[in-house]
Amino acid sequence: xxxxxxxxxxxxxxxxxxRATAERMLxxxxxxxxxxxxxxxxxxxxxxxxxxxxxxxxxxxxxxxVQAAIDAASELGRLDVVVxxxxxxxxxxxxxRKGPFPLDVFRQVVDINLTGTxxxxxxxxxxxxxxxxxDGVAGAEVDEERGVIVMTASVxxxxxxxxxxxxxxxxxxxVGLTLPLARDLAEHRIRVMAIAPSLFRTxxxxxxxxxxxxxxxxxxxxxxxxxxxxxxxxLVQHIVENPMLNGEVIRLDGAVRMAPR
Numbered sequence: 079x080x081x082x083x084x085x086x087x088x089x090x091x092x093x094x095x096x097r098a099t100a101e102r103m104l105x106x107x108x109x110x111x112x113x114x115x116x117x118x119x120x121x122x123x124x125x126x127x128x129x130x131x132x133x134x135x136x137x138x139x140x141x142x143x144v145q146a147a148i149d150a151a152s153e154l155g156r157l158d159v160v161v162x163x164x165x166x167x168x169x170x171x172x173x174x175r176k177g178p179f180p181l182d183v184f185r186q187v188v189d190i191n192l193t194g195t196x197x198x199x200x201x202x203x204x205x206x207x208x209x210x211x212x213d214g215v216a217g218a219e220v221d222e223e224r225g226v227i228v229m230t231a232s233v234x235x236x237x238x239x240x241x242x243x244x245x246x247x248x249x250x251x252x253v254g255l256t257l258p259l260a261r262d263l264a265e266h267r268i269r270v271m272a273i274a275p276s277l278f279r280t281x282x283x284x285x286x287x288x289x290x291x292x293x294x295x296x297x298x299x300x301x302x303x304x305x306x307x308x309x310x311x312x313l314v315q316h317i318v319e320n321p322m323l324n325g326e327v328i329r330l331d332g333a334v335r336m337a338p339r
Contacts, residue, residue, distance in 0.1 A: 079158065079223045079318050082107030086159035087151045089113045089138055089198055092120035094280030095230065096163035098307030099314050104130060106315060109154040113147040114164070138164045138194030141201065148205050156209050159318055160202040160227045165191045167282055169241040184244045191248035195229055199259065203227065207266045224267035226318045229256065231274040231327055237336035249274070253327050260325030269324040271317050276331035278305035299333040
């Protein structure tokens with residue numbers, strides 16, 4: 079799918095991986111809806127980026143707010159691309175000094191990372207199916223593709239560390255969703271992919287102590303560093319542009335295999 083002239087909805091689009099993706103899509107000629115929390119810098123970014131960028135305050139656990147973001151994308155043009163980057167990390171051992179893992183924390187992580195992602199994907203796919211193909215869009219792929227959805231998993235889905243039970247469970251479920259979603263939506267010409275990044279230099283990474291960051295850099299084979307958000311965004315662009323990428327999870331991790339801690 080050609081990116082120029084498309085409309086993309088990006089959750090978590092005001093910071094980190096989502097922001098880098100929004101910037102990349104804009105630079106390639108797309109319009110973008112930044113769906114992020116009200117307290118995020120999304121409104122300021124939309125003002126800075128111009129008429130092809132719109133901010134919609136969005137909590138991905140609220141279906142009405144997600145629908146409002148989808149409606150905003152439809153006002154910009156046909157919704158073609160969805161990139162789900164919204165997520166949180168909450169760490170705790172299953173049994174720690176203060177007792178067992180708090181169930182409310184586990185539910186919160188799963189609700190945002192998994193159920194929130196599924197809410198975005200299902201409602202956006204429904205809109206894509208409703209609007210169907212539109213004549214006049216450049217590119218022979220119009221008859222072959224209706225939309226592209228990219229979800230964000232994590233290497234923690236495969237190499238979960240101590241204290242990552244909730245986060246790894248939520249991201250492992252994204253891995254498990256990818257193929258069945260691609261199969262469900264194939265008849266509508268909608269592709270579904272997931273990216274499983276290692277730790278990238280984002281606000282989420284800044285929450286970790288420097289020794290933890292140094293340890294993860296040491297475990298990354300090559301390049302010997304944390305990822306850059308623009309590298310995630312570059313992969314999103316390639317996924318959108320390559321029609322044979324479907325139903326797969328791509329590790330974007332410099333060959334890291336995380337140690338237990």
